[in-house]
Amino acid sequence: MAEVVVRNLVKTYAASAHRATDDVSLEVADGEFVVLVGPSGCGKTTLLRMVAGLETPDSGTVHIGGRDVTGLPARQRRVSMVFQSYAIFPHMRVRQNIGFGLAMRKVDRQELERRVQRAAELLQLEDYLDRFPAQLSGGQRQRVAVARAIVVDADVLLMDEPLSNLDALLRLQFRTELKKLVRQLGTTTLYVTHDQAEAMSLGDRVAVMRDGRIAQIGTPLAVYDRPDEQFVGGFLGAPPMNFFPAQVRLRGADPQLVVGEDTWPAPAHLKAYADRSVLVGVRAENIQVTADPPAAGPGAQPGWSAAVVEVVEPTGAAVLLTVRLDTHQLKVQAPPGFPARPDDTVWLRSAPEMLRFFDPETSLALVTT
């Protein structure tokens, strides 16, 4: 058990001009599960490999459990790892594969047997201990890789896209199992994935990476709900957050948003941005939608905007609508059975506290307090 502290890591590969990780700092508390997530090429795997000791940083430090391991080879870091390709040894039986780390550390035979057995039980591999990897299914190989990683009782468990080679159903099932397992073990875990759903569901905290930097780190809900930049909102969530530009205008003392020809009520703190454009971000599930025209004329509820339905996608638990509002395409989540067909008109609105605002120039979230 140990915490991981990464300070100012910089890494540039010889062949490329830009930095794979650009001055990254990160702290993972003892027993915490942190997920690094981001599109391919964002530096998440490089960061993980520098913690593992498989890459040497150009500058910066890695501490594990208070020990500076920056210059140590992987074998002396007391870390353990699950590889994307599993990297289990094809010429060894499952038993030897799982026990490899213990054998390397000269654990005595009985102890080794006992621990291999226990790990095999945890991952339901007891019946396969004497098989070769070639005789296992993909899911079983995955389990062997995980068993090999947990059997050594490492300080830190590193996982590099461990689920990406499984098919969708198995991935979902094993994700749950993995979460339970890691929780039981309580090992500090750093987990890399490009799958935002995986990141959200597994991590105590999620670090969204982009271009060699950590764009935002926080609990899954915080990062999902209050993205620091447009990129984070657009990366997390399925569907991603909707973005559209709007003008802030004051009506009396209250700020309002002008979207096309409609006006939406805006939260009070937007007053400071009067007469400027902002980028509005809103999640599909935070948009209210109705098929009945709201009563018109004086006394009508304000803030409903008409939009034209383009695509209707029932997902079972909901109906996902793609609508055109003014010139912007939005994804809207409607309740199941919502009566809409392409080219219908529907009405939308959103509670002011559900709207997020970004600077159209920098794409960063507007300071709202």
Added chain:
Amino acid sequence: MRRPWARAAAVQAACVAITLFMAVPMYLIALAALSSRESLNRFPLPLLPTDLSTETMSAFLRSTGVVPAFLNSLQVGLGTLVLSLLVGVPAGWALARYAFRGKEPYQLFLLLTRALPIVVLSVPLAKVFLTSGLYDTTYAVTLLHTALALPTTVLITAAVFVGVPRDQEEAAMIFGATPVQAFLRVVVPQALPGVAAAAMFAFVLSWNEVLGATILTLNQRTLPAQVLSTLSDSPLAYRFAGGLALVLPALLFIALMRRYLLNMWGATLR
């Protein structure tokens, strides 16, 4: 496709015809080499093994120079095998695991050397070896054969090492192995069959090579060189027996190496 069985039958018939073309000559040389001298003088020759005898083979083995030549062949073959692995395996490892400037030219150089005809090497090498005292030794032939086998050894072993993912070495190091341990416990066991195939390839190349061995030796002949240089003044029976002696290792080699044939001659050539 309307009649799949007709198509299958046609394919089967063609396969059998080709197989006969490939196998019948091997049967006939074995038949000839295992016939008595007397039955070889008969005409027409019997086509079935009715009169088997070891007379022809044993006469061949007893002829002057054949047994020493056989031993020389063995010595040169094993020498070629060891030397080409010693020099070639590290280069194969470098090609498989590192990107370095000069890699492309080096590979091109390897391919180019395969385009050099053996004669071009043998004639001047004879002169070079004459002045350095290596002429007419098995070492001279070993050096030549190693040079011929080396490009292939490098390319095969590179392909073999590429087949062991770097991930696996890294996994071994994560789980406590030193780089040397990772190499010995993870890479070597997986690469061994492929490297053995490369070794066999070098041996067979040496076993079969005749021109260079003939030019570089006078007395220390290898088996093919011995057969070739006595060809014009030896009886047919001797030639048939020599033919069988040269063919037999091929059958064995291909049987052992079946799994690696495509890798060796097919894939690595690109």
Added chain:
Amino acid sequence: MTELADQPVLRERPDRPAPRRPARRVPTPVLLIAPSLIFMTALFVWPTVVAVGQAFTGDDGPTAAYVRRMVDDPSFWPAVRYTALLIVVLIPIQFAFALTMALLLRERPRFAGVYFYLWVVPLAISDLAAGLVWLSIFTDRGYLNSVLDHLGVAGYSWLQFDHPVTMFLAVMVAELWRATSLVLVIVVAGLQGIPKDYDEAAAVFGATYWQRLRHVLLPQLRPSLQVAVILRTILALQTFAVAQALTGRNLPLLVGETYRWYNALLNPNVAAALALVVLGVSLLAAAGYLRLLREHPEARG
């Protein structure tokens, strides 16, 4: 030498090249390839230089005498002719044969494993052995004439010196038997690299077997075929022991002539000149094919 970046191969994902070790004075890969480089230079480059010296310098300085002697020899031009003829006739037949074999195997007939084994055995058979094998068939009192005799047909002296056509045919059949397996393994390996999807897609869109062969399979096999053609041409140029075993030197070939000048006529200088001719033609062939390759880089797969 320090510019040689000591960096392992870049693999599948762009965000994850394998580790780079800190640069040392002599990079590891250089150390690893150095022995082979030195060895090959000593045994390939140096002899080539010596050969040029042998062919063009006499006792008193540069001379064209050996070249003239080579060209004036009555066997020289026949040797050139037969070598060229062998390549031009043999290689197309050989490739058609190997393709047929590979396509037959692709149909997955029963016993395909046995067939493949028997068809590739000649890979490990030397040219001398192949010559001797076919000698037992083509020689005057050999198996071919025996079979003809059983059938009541008069025999024929296939290998007699004044029957150049049958002599040439015998050498060709022996070479076809021995060397087609090399083309076969290259083609089979190439076929394995082609995903079945393309073929199936073509079939779905209504292409016949021949159309698929012509428009789908062969274009994708092109890189393999090109490599095989280069290799086979260079090897066919060196055909020697097969002819020697079958015909003595009644059918002169370039490398056989080199052997004769060196061994029987004890003239290494003319032998070196001949060897350089073989080298020149080999390099020309290789360069020609490589140029073809470069002109169609899209076909390299």
